[in-house]
Amino acid sequence: MTDSILDTQFGNFFALFEQPVQFEVNQDSLDQHLRLLQKRYHPDNVAKNLANTKQAQQQSEQASAIINQAYQTLSAPDSRAGYLLDMADQAQNVEHSIADLDFLEDAMEMRMDLDDAITGKNLATLQQLHPQITARLNNQSERFNAAYTEQDWGTAIDATQKLKFLVKLNADVTTGLDDVASTAHSDDDDLYV
Numbered sequence: 040m041t042d043s044i045l046d047t048q049f050g051n052f053f054a055l056f057e058q059p060v061q062f063e064v065n066q067d068s069l070d071q072h073l074r075l076l077q078k079r080y081h082p083d084n085v086a087k088n089l090a091n092t093k094q095a096q097q098q099s100e101q102a103s104a105i106i107n108q109a110y111q112t113l114s115a116p117d118s119r120a121g122y123l124l125d126m127a128d129q130a131q132n133v134e135h136s137i138a139d140l141d142f143l144e145d146a147m148e149m150r151m152d153l154d155d156a157i158t159g160k161n162l163a164t165l166q167q168l169h170p171q172i173t174a175r176l177n178n179q180s181e182r183f184n185a186a187y188t189e190q191d192w193g194t195a196i197d198a199t200q201k202l203k204f205l206v207k208l209n210a211d212v213t214t215g216l217d218d219v220a221s222t223a224h225s226d227d228d229d230l231y232v
Contacts, residue, residue, distance in 0.1 A: 049102070049105040049106075049109070052108075052109035052112055052113055052122060053113070055072075055076070055105075056068070056072040056073075056076075056109060056113060057072055058113065061184075062119060062123060062180070062184040063184065064113055064114075064119065066114065069110060069113055073110050076106045077103070077106065080099055080106065081099065082096050082099040082100075115206055116180050116202050117199065117202035117206040120195070120198065120199040120202055121133055124187075124192070124195060124196065127187075129192045136200075137200045137204065138197075139197065142201060146201075149208060150208065152168060153165075153211060153215065156168065156215065157215040157218070157219075161219075162216070162219045162220070165215050165216050165219060166216070168212055169212050169213070169216065172205060172208050172212055176202070176205045176209055179201045179202045180198075182198040183195055183198035183199060186198060
C-alpha cells in the first residue's frame with residue numbers, strides 16, 4: 040500500500056464510508072463502516088501484507104487518522120455540510136461571520152441562558168433549552184439540504200454557518216445536562232454513606 044493508493048482510496052469521505060454524496064447520512068451505516076475500516080487498517084492486518092513492520096505501522100496510523108477524520112466529518116451536520124460545499128468548490132465564504140441579525144440575537148440569548156443554567160446547575164432550564172436548540176438544528180439542516188440540492192450556494196453557506204454555531208450550542212447543552220445529572224447523582228450517593 041503506497042501513499043498514492045491511500046490518497047486514492049481515502050480522497051472522498053463518502054466513498055470511503057460507502058455513502059451517497061448527499062447531506063442525509065445513515066448514522067448506523069457510518070458506525071458499521073467505521074468498525075470495518077478500523078479492523079481492515081489495524082496494524083496487525085496491514086502487517087500481513089507488508090514485510091516491513093515499520094512501514095506497516097506508519098501506513099496503519101495514516102489510514103486510521105484519515106478514517107477518524109472522515110467519520111467525524113460525516114457524523115456532524117455542520118462539518119458534513121462544509122465538506123459538501125468544499126466538494127462543490129463553494130466553501131470559500133463559510134468562515135465569514137453570520138449576517139442574519141435576528142438569528143444572532145436569538146442565538147446569543149440562548150447562549151447566555153445556557154451559560155447561566157450551566158453555572159447555576161439549573162436542570163429545568165437546560166431541559167427546556169435542549170429541544171429548542173435541537174429544533175433549530177433540525178431546521179438549519181433541512182435548509183441546508185434543500186439549498187444544496189437546488190445548488191443555492193448562498194443559502195447553503197448561510198445554513199452551514201448557522202449549523203456550526205448550533206452544533207456547538209447543542210454539544211454544550213448536552214454536556215451541561217450530563218454534568219448537572221452527574222452532580223445530582225453524586226449527591227444521592229451521600230445519602231447512603
